[in-house]
């Protein structure tokens with residue numbers, strides 16, 4: 319029996335409870351959300367095994383060679399390039415190079431692709447570059463364009479490729495070629511499909527839409543381990559991620575590949591703007607993953623200053639130095655900012671320096687921005703942080719046992735940010751069993767949403783191609799063409815879309831293990847959302863007894879996510895095996911008896927009159 323008393327509100331629900339967390343992992347940005355189609359565009363990945371993602375093209379009886387040249391590049395940030403030496407070519411027998419994209423390039427009919435590259439030649443006679451999208455097997459040109467003739471100076475060339483009535487496919491490549499003998503150097507080759515909200519240097523629409531459907535309130539950025547980097551020089555150095563792409567040197571992600579930094583700080587913020595959510599800004603706090611740290615004191619000062627500058631870049635108006643830089647980059651309006659996180663998982667810092675590092679950042683940031691809420695990444699002994707970031711990577715059975723974890727935590731202590739959490743079952747994206755673990759955990763977070771101000775599953779994304787995954791158990795999978803949500807993705811979307819403003823008094827009696835619930839209501843909208851989770855193989859009847867509301871509408875909405883086994887899941891080829899289904903149910907006068915199916919996550923949305 320589930321008793322709910324709407325006349326006894328226990329506490330408000332945090333309006334920012336559910337948010338997003340990901341980072342440059344699993345090809346989340348490069349090869350994922352960030353819509354760039356050219357992989358290794360600035361040729362930062364090359365070695366004894368050759369040039370990653372680039373190969374020589376010799377059409378007809380042309381002859382040429384392709385090599386990495388570390389001596390010349392288009393900018394101070396990008397000081398190297400690809401060198402193409404053409405020994406023999408003519409306009410009908412061109413020589414050039416080809417990029418194979420992120421496990422192919424998605425091409426659709428009647429679509430415009432905008433591209434650019436930087437190049438120079440050894441003479442002014444090499445002529446233009448022919449650019450085309452070509453099919454993998456057929457080698458057919460799907461769209462073509464020609465640049466202006468190259469010169470002996472590094473210059474940027476822009477082009478547009480427009481497809482006709484071609485078949486949709488992901489097995490395509492970008493080819494650049496010339497029809498004259500000579501040498502050319504080329505770098506920072508870029509190609510974008512249409513993006514979400516048509517932003518230049520923007521994001522994939524399908525992935526943005528999937529995130530929007532999760533109804534998030536915030537994005538924790540830029541990571542995770544990605545913030546810290548393996549070593550101090552590999553940290554997320556935000557100043558190197560803003561401005562023209564040609565001025566971004568790129569940097570190694572700790573997840574074993576180079577980040578293009580196309581998803582720079584401003585792009586993160588515009589992502590927030592597009593989804594109408596707030597950034598939760600994590601600033602580098604002087605600790606990197608392999609254990610290097612900076613002691614509190616004068617050596618930490620430059621990092622504190624960097625964080626102050628970063629906060630100003632995000633939230634300062636145009637009269638401030640960094641607000642003016644942001645305006646110059648095209649975004650005069652400041653972004654809203656409430657939470658700043660100092661570091662990431664500093665409990666791994668064996669030097670014990672975090673207390674001092676947090677205190678130093680706290681003092682400097684609060685002096686300038688007293689209203690910002692500053693998140694610590696571990697409990698502190700000497701001071702009370704505003705918020706603490708807790709992380710949980712668990713099995714479903716662990717989460718089933720710990721849904722009451724926050725019920726007894728001191729309400730006079732810091733607030734809680736559950737900044738990373740996930741049931742780690744199923745790969746690449748999680749299965750129904752994981753969704754049940756997630757849902758059980760979310761019922762506990764909702765019940766404690768007076769204490770838990772923010773919560774974000776991590777990580778969100780995974781590229782499902784072989785080699786695309788560094789971290790199993792993610793929520794949204796994709797290849798170059800399509801994407802899909804795991805059962806856990808749908809569980810979160812259901813929870814976040816049915817979150818009231820208040821938690822009323824309630825109790826569940828007589829239920830077996832692995833049955834969970836949460837109730838929130840929204841008096842202004844006249845709704846009561848009852849979430850029920852049955853992580854058992856047998857149905858569970860529940861009698862719902864609602865007090866404190868005289869009149870209920872005669873029908874209610876029931877949303878159900880269910881399956882036959884916990885291993886069931888969605889995949890790139892079968893993206894909708896486990897998806898929520900919506901039905902209308904009758905609401906009798908008196909108690910409502912409802913049977914929760916086996917392995918199911920359900921929401922009953924009641925309307926009061």
Ligand code: AHR
Pocket residue numbers: 341541542543544662663738776777789
């Ligand atoms: O989400 C994956 C990783 O897990 C994050 O980068 C890190 O903060 C945590 O250890």
